[in-house]
Amino acid sequence: MTRSSFIRPRAIALAVAAALAAGSLAGCSGKSSSDPNTLTVMSSFTTGDATGNEFNKLAKEFTAQTGIKINVEEVNYADLPKVYEAAKLANKEKDLVIENLTPDTTDWLPQGQVVDVKQYLDDWGLTDKLDPQAIEYWTQGDSGLAGFPYTGFNWPVWYNMDLLKKAGITQIPANTDELIADAGKLRAAGIQPMALGGAEWPVQNFVTWMVQQYVAPDQAKKLFSSGGYCANPGAVKGLDLMGRLRDAGVFIDNVQGYTADQMTTAYFTGKAAIMPSGSWGYTQVPDAVAATTKLAGFPVTAGGAYSKPTAFEGYSDGFFLSPNGAKKLASVEKFMKFMYSQQNLQSWVTDGSQIMDVKPEALGDAKSTKPLVVQGNALTKDVVDYLLLPDNYIPAGFDYSPVASEFLGHKGETGAQFCKALDKLYTDKK
Amino acid sequence: MTQVLVQTPLDAPAPAMRRAKKPRDKALIALALPSLVWYVVFTIGPLCAMFVVAFMKWPGLAAPTSFNGLDNIRNLMTDDRLYTALKNTAIQLVVSLPIIMIGAFMLGYFLNLKLPGHRILRVIMFVPGLVSLPAIGMLFVAVLGPTGLVNSMLGEVGLDSLNTAWLADPRTALAALIAVGVWSGIGFTSILFAARLSAIDQEIYDAAETDGANHWQRMWRIAYPIVEDYFGVLTMLQYLWTLFGSAGLILLLTRGGPGESTSTLAWLVYRFGFREPNVGYSQAVGLVLFVLGVAGLLAIRRAFRARF
Numbered sequence: 053m054t055r056s057s058f059i060r061p062r063a064i065a066l067a068v069a070a071a072l073a074a075g076s077l078a079g080c081s082g083k084s085s086s087d088p089n090t091l092t093v094m095s096s097f098t099t100g101d102a103t104g105n106e107f108n109k110l111a112k113e114f115t116a117q118t119g120i121k122i123n124v125e126e127v128n129y130a131d132l133p134k135v136y137e138a139a140k141l142a143n144k145e146k147d148l149v150i151e152n153l154t155p156d157t158t159d160w161l162p163q164g165q166v167v168d169v170k171q172y173l174d175d176w177g178l179t180d181k182l183d184p185q186a187i188e189y190w191t192q193g194d195s196g197l198a199g200f201p202y203t204g205f206n207w208p209v210w211y212n213m214d215l216l217k218k219a220g221i222t223q224i225p226a227n228t229d230e231l232i233a234d235a236g237k238l239r240a241a242g243i244q245p246m247a248l249g250g251a252e253w254p255v256q257n258f259v260t261w262m263v264q265q266y267v268a269p270d271q272a273k274k275l276f277s278s279g280g281y282c283a284n285p286g287a288v289k290g291l292d293l294m295g296r297l298r299d300a301g302v303f304i305d306n307v308q309g310y311t312a313d314q315m316t317t318a319y320f321t322g323k324a325a326i327m328p329s330g331s332w333g334y335t336q337v338p339d340a341v342a343a344t345t346k347l348a349g350f351p352v353t354a355g356g357a358y359s360k361p362t363a364f365e366g367y368s369d370g371f372f373l374s375p376n377g378a379k380k381l382a383s384v385e386k387f388m389k390f391m392y393s394q395q396n397l398q399s400w401v402t403d404g405s406q407i408m409d410v411k412p413e414a415l416g417d418a419k420s421t422k423p424l425v426v427q428g429n430a431l432t433k434d435v436v437d438y439l440l441l442p443d444n445y446i447p448a449g450f451d452y453s454p455v456a457s458e459f460l461g462h463k464g465e466t467g468a469q470f471c472k473a474l475d476k477l478y479t480d481k482k
Numbered sequence: 483m484t485q486v487l488v489q490t491p492l493d494a495p496a497p498a499m500r501r502a503k504k505p506r507d508k509a510l511i512a513l514a515l516p517s518l519v520w521y522v523v524f525t526i527g528p529l530c531a532m533f534v535v536a537f538m539k540w541p542g543l544a545a546p547t548s549f550n551g552l553d554n555i556r557n558l559m560t561d562d563r564l565y566t567a568l569k570n571t572a573i574q575l576v577v578s579l580p581i582i583m584i585g586a587f588m589l590g591y592f593l594n595l596k597l598p599g600h601r602i603l604r605v606i607m608f609v610p611g612l613v614s615l616p617a618i619g620m621l622f623v624a625v626l627g628p629t630g631l632v633n634s635m636l637g638e639v640g641l642d643s644l645n646t647a648w649l650a651d652p653r654t655a656l657a658a659l660i661a662v663g664v665w666s667g668i669g670f671t672s673i674l675f676a677a678r679l680s681a682i683d684q685e686i687y688d689a690a691e692t693d694g695a696n697h698w699q700r701m702w703r704i705a706y707p708i709v710e711d712y713f714g715v716l717t718m719l720q721y722l723w724t725l726f727g728s729a730g731l732i733l734l735l736t737r738g739g740p741g742e743s744t745s746t747l748a749w750l751v752y753r754f755g756f757r758e759p760n761v762g763y764s765q766a767v768g769l770v771l772f773v774l775g776v777a778g779l780l781a782i783r784r785a786f787r788a789r790f
Contacts, residue, residue, distance in 0.1 A: 134756055137543050159759075165544050251650050251739065306628035308740060309647025314627065323629075448542075449758040454739030457650050461740055473741070480563065481758070 088380045090121040094146040096129035102335040106404035114390050120383050133157055140165050147377030152368045159448040161198040166372040168196025176385050178392050186367040186409035199370040201409040206428045207330040207364035214344040215243050215325035225351045235302040238325050244304040247324035249312035250460045256452040260442040263290035265353040269440040276445035279478030281471035291467030299463055308461035334424035335405045347427045349436035358437040366441040367409050535765040542759035554766035566742045567750045578660050582667045583717050590675025591701045607669035619734025622662050649736050652743040659744050678712045714786025721778050747771045
């Protein structure tokens with residue numbers, strides 16, 4: 053091989069590598085259009101999911117009707133807050149952001165990363181359409197309204213009745229003692245009882261679920277906002293209950309290592325008989341599992357704060373308006389009016405199978421035919437007690453899951469020990 | 483290594499060659515200037531910024547900032563999360579660094595024997611270096627997860643009682659993380675060693691063999707002394723990769739948990755910077771990391787310096 057013939061393939065290889073690198077770097081560049089006839093949206097509604105498909109469909113219809121382009125960047129909801137904040141630092145943020153109001157996003161409005169939309173809601177005639185409780189949830193004191201509330205959720209407990217029957221259980225457990233007894237029967241039949249994402253956000257929610265078995269909403273607000281679990285006997289009892297469930301084998305084996313996805317997979321594939329999860333999963337569950345699933349609240353705790361089974365409901369995704377978006381108000385107004393039009397709200401219910409943050413009259417007679425959505429809607433306050441949703445109270449950046457995962461993995465650890473780890477999260481922050 | 487020092491007489495005139503080179507030197511400096519500016523702005527600049535930000539109150543990337551003196555340092559000194567992270571970082575370094583360096587050197591020597599199939603083996607050893615960090619994360623979630631490969635294999639051989647959530651059990655999480663780090667680091671480093679060892683004259687090995695040296699003796703008494711300085715350089719690099727680069731794997735596999743079981747200093751920098759937004763505090767941890775990085779480099783350099 054001559055020197056030149058040796059160099060040529062190497063030079064070609066280098067050129068190809070450089071081209072690949074340049075291509076991937078070009079793919080990384082995020083653009084934020086200043087064209088008033090283009091709206092850029094960072095969306096946690098992802099294609100392939102009912103929400104993403106519905107949103108993309110409506111975005112196309114909006115463009116066809118108005119000529120205003122909608123450029124959508126889809127980002128996993130867990131990653132979205134950091135992606136948005138990084139773009140905001142460079143003032144290259146998208147005009148609208150579709151995301152939950154959670155501890156990851158509650159500081160956006162106070163920090164000026166998004167703008168107060170209260171005035172726009174009123175001026176554009178949308179206030180009357182919205183559920184007043186949704187507006188209250190999205191209102192952050194003097195800072196204003198963090199965004200346009202859009203979709204909501206309920207978060208009950210899912211029971212696979214076929215698996216329960218295989219273990220000789222004919223009814224869902226009415227109280228926690230029955231739940232523990234049923235878990236024993238399921239294990240005896242070789243079936244894992246309750247799946248839970250013990251290593252991720254589902255466990256944070258479950259901790260607040262257990263604590264509220266013995267704590268009334270007013271006290272719960274204080275606990276979630278500023279800690280003090282060990283000083284609250286009800287909270288310690290709730291954590292003890294969680295430890296009791298763990299020690300009695302109610303949770304799936306090695307629950308402390310389960311992610312949210314692994315939790316739903318365990319339930320959707322029939323490996324676990326019970327799962328606490330929300331309405332976002334109603335459209336994802338396989339038909340066979342949906343057909344045998346019964347939705348209900350978490351069983352009543354004897355001597356607890358609630359007399360009915362408990363569940364969560366709340367207001368999840370909404371449209372945050374960024375400072376860049378506020379420069380295109382005319383287009384944003386058209387878009388938001390379009391999204392809140394009765395026809396499109398109905399489409400979200402019938403085609404997207406979503407729960408909307410609007411008054412019933414704004415939806416007309418629209419109903420979803422998905423069996424689990426229908427079941428979820430039937431979980432009225434006559435049937436279950438709805439707990440205080442902690443997301444708007446737990447401070448930004450807090451994460452219970454590392455300490456909760458550790459608690460789930462430590463058989464015999466008590467609520468009095470776990471409460472110290474939770475309180476430490478708050479004292480460390482100070 | 484031999485150095486020849488030529489002393490120039492003090493009263494001798496400066497060599498004419500040096501004067502003749504000056505215009506060329508200026509041109510070279512001018513050509514190097516853009517990269518120098520780039521280096522100062524994008525490498526030295528952020529490093530200096532760390533020393534400033536560490537003394538600021540900065541609650542989130544987009545939040546207003548203010549100087550808070552020594553508050554971050556003072557709080558850090560009484561924060562037991564720092565000491566847990568220091569302990570975990572020390573365990574990670576003390577366990578993984580010797581395994582990777584000694585293992586990689588031995589593998590490198592083995593590859594250099596050029597036994598049949600050594601080319602395929604080289605490719606296999608290099609593969610972890612070609613796998614992106616997210617892919618490694620996905621792979622090991624599947625291997626070490628509650629229903630993963632390890633637990634399934636244990637179940638198959640009747641050792642169900644040993645099943646655990648390897649990445650979420652405080653007794654095993656850090657060890658699992660270290661094992662993943664060793665898996666991804668040892669092959670790549672062994673290829674680097676093999677490349678260096680291939681430069682050793684085969685006659686040296688042959689002479690040692692004639693004198694009755696076995697492989698172990700040839701590896702540690704012939705090859706190692708020859709490449710000791712290179713071993714030191716790779717140890718330094720591996721030390722830095724482990725010390726500064728652990729946050730990525732932790733983010734993908736354990737997020738520092740359960741509890742603080744897998745929290746390292748690099749993870750704390752990420753955690754305080756992005757997850758619990760406190761950028762100033764994050765950079766205060768960064769200062770600790772920087773000091774440890776420099777101290778470690780000096781110690782390794784001293785340990786492996788040429789002694790002849």
